[in-house]
Amino acid sequence: MGLRIKWVNFSPPQVIVLGFALIILFGAVVLMLPVSNNNGEFLPFIDAFFTSVSATTATGLEVVDTGTSFSWFGQVVIMLLIQVGGLGFMTMATLIALVFKRKISLKERLLLQEAMNQGSMEGIVRLIRRVLFYALAIESAAAVLYAIRFAFDMPFGRALYFGVFHAVSLFNNSGFDLFGNYRSMMMYTADPAVNLITMFLIVTGGLGFIVLSDLADYRNRRRLTLHSKVVLTMSGLLIISGALVILVFEFTNKHTLGSLDWSGKLWSAFFQSVAPRTAGAHTLDISSLRQATQFFILILMFIGASPSSTGGGIKTTTFMILLGAVVSMIRGRSELVLFRYRLAQERIFKAVTITMLALFLVISVALILSTTERGTSFLSILFETTSAFGTVGLSMGITGDLSTAGKLILSFTMFTGRLGLLTLAYALGPKKGKQLYRHPEGKMILG
Template identity: 65%
Template structure:
């Protein structure tokens, strides 16, 4: 007898979109409280909304300095929003259900399936348990490493607090920092411990929990899935490409790498190549980068992290599938093949759809902001792409945005975190079944 699926009032994409919206609303109300900042006055609604959206969408774009403007209470609110936004509110809800030994219903499993971008509900609760274990373990390790290094520069209690905040922020690819004056990691540009810890947190958070779970099982299974292989290969290629390009273009730029020795050049170039995985931290002045380097970072931000991760962007697999389809077409082959396995046609169409939707969003928002904001177009395009990819890297535009501009960037962050296809499905969840197929026609391409 077939098991009946409980009927939902809202489709999973709608519930996910509404869930993130509710988190933004709660965060906005909390950040507006006078206790949340050091001035003792309520934060303006638009600034509280923007900051809450940036935290829930794990972006890191800010209109006020997190380290000096917000009080400890406000910073903790931001930290909690980052953690919930990075892991997903459904994952956090599952945590409470597991703690209180509540049964995970089929409805909940369907929501988790949508949230983790899985093909079925099979093994979804097991995956969520691993997500929680891995996240807490990695964040704890990162916090201890940060605290041990920062203890040389500040009291241990403060160093531990800084370590926890930045470990959670970097692992969730949020990019928020509390060093003050928008400094990020510029004071530690040539510090191997700070850079290695930050890069490890960013990469592990950006690979995706599916890949982390696959890697954890590698010792017993002795093999990786095609998905994990593609993610690892693409991530490694993009990091190496970004590192080489940044090193070449910025080697003699006295405003960036030119002021460092070999050690500083290496760590700074490597961190700036890793951070477009949607982390949003920097160890050099981004406004001093050559336009060619800024455009390279823009491309890396657009690609972003991997599916099922804490990052945004079109995702590494979408980029890889599109490149694979192009190569297959150029070679006259029908199938896109990775690691001796071919991809289904609908996967290719989905990748193309995501890229076109993302391009349409970034172009439309950039065009609108170019008409409302008095800044160079490369700065506007960079900020918009950073918002869509939930990266948080900035050329200084965000604090100077108009109210309309803040709303546009906030909505772009929301779309980038929830996912464009999820938003499309949320607006039109019902699938229409084709009663018939039209006769095939021909059109000239190229």
């Protein structure tokens, strides 16, 4: 008994793309039904489709207010889509297989290897077990803490429901919330409990399950892998530097930090620095931020979270490799060394490829949207596009006013950002063949 599906001759990337597409279509059909909506009417398919894409990709951009427009049934469907999309449908399928004690086949291990972005199948099932354990443990603990805090503002049953929904949403780095009117966490701007719980969920979900597993083993091994060192270092630098930049840029802005005391300023600066990593929660009005701050947050969204996490973006490891390559070139070194480990040229080429493809996608989509969404500022469009690509969910307030074409374009952007540009390219491109010859080396003048 289990989910044994014959995928014919589909490659692992093709199976992952097809699986996510089917989940999105299923979610769209369910969300458009009257039972999913508070008004008891059918939701337009394009809005249901956009919401399903946003939930399954763990983004959080909303064309319909989740807290006021969807019924509890629709909200639970969105929460389940976030969970399946954030952890990966193959991870959830493995959970079902493990519950029914079914053996994981070789084909399924290959799919899991691709889904978790691993170099080999060794220990992949053990990693999936840890992924499921960490996710459920962290979400459960956060749900209880949220419920206790929210119980001061609402009946306990509602507080528990809100706690579960937001724990799932934020651990999976999604921006969906139930507070209504697209307020997110703005009513808890200076609340230490909500800020700490939320930031902890976003950071742990964005670090990646490989890093969480490595940290759990640290007591026995007394060392971290190169991957974990890079992720933790870059994540820490981005969060701290981001908070400092936001604090400086917004310190005197009366619409954001200017009206808060020192405690509120610090909480808000750190929260807005953590959120673009890639969760759409916010405690300040994004549209009221100064343009310099908005553009800086845009950069953070583009970098995103870490590999094998619930977040998107080009990833922290890619950004670290790019910075390292620049520093090595400036110093006249022919090799890139991080934490006393030399990186292969293939890693550098892959980082450059991912970044260039991401830039091409974001710029192309922003240019197209600037044509379809006339009357909207280009910074707002670029911000929305980057948020969709990074599966962040932050917005300057234009999502609800998008045209049908704009919704479809951003849906494709979210889908691409969640799966990864290379995964999509491998799925749609021809099978790789072995190169049987080498061309003569040529020389070009650069710079």
